[in-house]
Amino acid sequence: MQEKLQFNIHIERSQQGTYFTVPFQVTEEVQSLTLEYEYPRRPQSNQVLANGVFTARPEVNIIDLGLIAPDGAQVGASGSDKTRIRVSETGSTPGYRPWRIDPGEWQILVGAYKVAPEGVTVQYTVTLERKAVRLLKGDLHTHTLASDGVHTLDELAFKARRSGLDFIAITDHNQMISPDALPQIDGVTMIPGIEWTHYQGHANFLGSARPYDGSFAANTPEEARRRFQSARERGATITINHPYEENYGFHFDLNELPFDAYEIWNGPMREANLRAVAAWHQMLCAGQKVPACGGSDYHRDTPFIFLGGPTMCVYANSNGPSDILEAVRRGRSFITFAPDGPLLNLSAGDAPLGGSVKWEEHPELQISAENLKAGDTVRVVTGARADLLFQAPADGEVELTCRMESPGFARIEILRAFLPGLPMLPALLSNPIYFEK
Ligand SMILES: [Zn+2]
Numbered sequence: 305m306q307e308k309l310q311f312n313i314h315i316e317r318s319q320q321g322t323y324f325t326v327p328f329q330v331t332e333e334v335q336s337l338t339l340e341y342e343y344p345r346r347p348q349s350n351q352v353l354a355n356g357v358f359t360a361r362p363e364v365n366i367i368d369l370g371l372i373a374p375d376g377a378q379v380g381a382s383g384s385d386k387t388r389i390r391v392s393e394t395g396s397t398p399g400y401r402p403w404r405i406d407p408g409e410w411q412i413l414v415g416a417y418k419v420a421p422e423g424v425t426v427q428y429t430v431t432l433e434r435k436a437v438r439l440l441k442g443d444l445h446t447h448t449l450a451s452d453g454v455h456t457l458d459e460l461a462f463k464a465r466r467s468g469l470d471f472i473a474i475t476d477h478n479q480m481i482s483p484d485a486l487p488q489i490d491g492v493t494m495i496p497g498i499e500w501t502h503y504q505g506h507a508n509f510l511g512s513a514r515p516y517d518g519s520f521a522a523n524t525p526e527e528a529r530r531r532f533q534s535a536r537e538r539g540a541t542i543t544i545n546h547p548y549e550e551n552y553g554f555h556f557d558l559n560e561l562p563f564d565a566y567e568i569w570n571g572p573m574r575e576a577n578l579r580a581v582a583a584w585h586q587m588l589c590a591g592q593k594v595p596a597c598g599g600s601d602y603h604r605d606t607p608f609i610f611l612g613g614p615t616m617c618v619y620a621n622s623n624g625p626s627d628i629l630e631a632v633r634r635g636r637s638f639i640t641f642a643p644d645g646p647l648l649n650l651s652a653g654d655a656p657l658g659g660s661v662k663w664e665e666h667p668e669l670q671i672s673a674e675n676l677k678a679g680d681t682v683r684v685v686t687g688a689r690a691d692l693l694f695q696a697p698a699d700g701e702v703e704l705t706c707r708m709e710s711p712g713f714a715r716i717e718i719l720r721a722f723l724p725g726l727p728m729l730p731a732l733l734s735n736p737i738y739f740e741k
């Protein structure tokens with residue numbers, strides 16, 4: 305999981321008062337970088353006195369630290385104050401900016417502030433923590449005081465942590481937010497976003513500080529398309545929000561707009577969401593590979609609305625915003641009704657959730673579901689039919705396989721009777737695996 309690089313440099317007295325850089329290579333994308341350094345700043349010497357011992361600790365060396373990214377940008381600088389710093393996309397030691405650790409040539413910025421006459425040897429240790437797939441829970445759709453929510457950014461971040469969420473996206477109506485304005489709270493990845501909010505439809509632009517220039521306003525489909533195109537070019541992940549909500553449905557032509565995911569589950573499960581699921585299902589049947597997503601559209605607590613209701617669960621390579629959003633775009637995800645709702649893993653051959661396999665080579669779907677409640681039903685939905693695979697006789701978890709009779713897609717639904725006497729409703733909806741001819 306970890307790679308350590310160690311090297312020494314020797315600095316001559318003649319270099320005192322100068323700055324220079326020491327390069328090191330990062331060969332793959334890693335999650336975090338920790339840089340430590342050691343040198344004899346205050347070498348000690350003992351002097352025997354007639355009546356005791358004096359230990360001298362004069363400050364003879366002062367070596368400053370900074371870090372430069374492969375693109376030449378200064379990630380941070382800390383003088384000689386810190387001898388250990390950590391940098392990652394989700395948070396860094398104060399004095400260093402949150403930064404994605406891309407492969408390439410990184411540089412330690414060395415400042416030789418004070419050097420002893422005989423010179424000084426400095427030992428550097430760089431620790432690179434590798435990425436690994438993990439399941440993260442979050443909410444892709446939330447509002448703060450900046451629009452019509454009631455909580456501050458900090459309150460939302462702490463609420464997310466208390467709710468058991470690993471990430472939240474801040475998506476205020478037509479309000480851009482800079483990543484620098486987001487609180488750094490241990491254990492919760494904050495994703496900058498904006499809910500582009502228009503009389504003809506709402507969409508989230510996630511992960512970009514400035515998805516478009518000028519205002520949100522658009523009076524023609526072409527003007528709207530330019531906002532979406534700009535967001536796409538600036539790396540935003542675009543979701544089409546609550547497409548069938550009665551007064552806020554999405555009325556632009558989806559064939560004319562770039563987007564990455566379709567919000568099939570917005571807040572509590574209800575008619576508008578069931579219609580969105582049906583529309584998404586039709587897209588899948590038509591051969592489109594459209595990832596589904598969900599979000600609470602949280603503004604404030606009400607009897608049916610809470611942060612993480614529903615919860616977006618992603619299999620991401622790290623907890624960095626870019627890896628979380630990549631998992632959203634690839635459909636490596638499922639939506640569960642609450643942070644403590646059922647969980648799912650799905651695969652076929654080497655293909656994870658959202659992936660594709662050749663049907664003739666791998667016709668079998670592997671399903672594992674946990675946090676099931678007695679009575680929950682697990683069903684597989686394809687273009688042709690929905691088949692009951694399992695009904696839980698008690699609380700527990702289950703491993704299942706299911707053979708595909710023909711190419712196409714297969715996705716999983718877990719249904720639950722939330723209240724006695726009421727019809728079963730989705731407790732979990734997954735993205736598909738695609739079985740290709
Ligand atoms: Zn909206």
Ligand SMILES: [Zn+2]
Binds near residue numbers: 446447499601
């Ligand atoms: Zn919203």
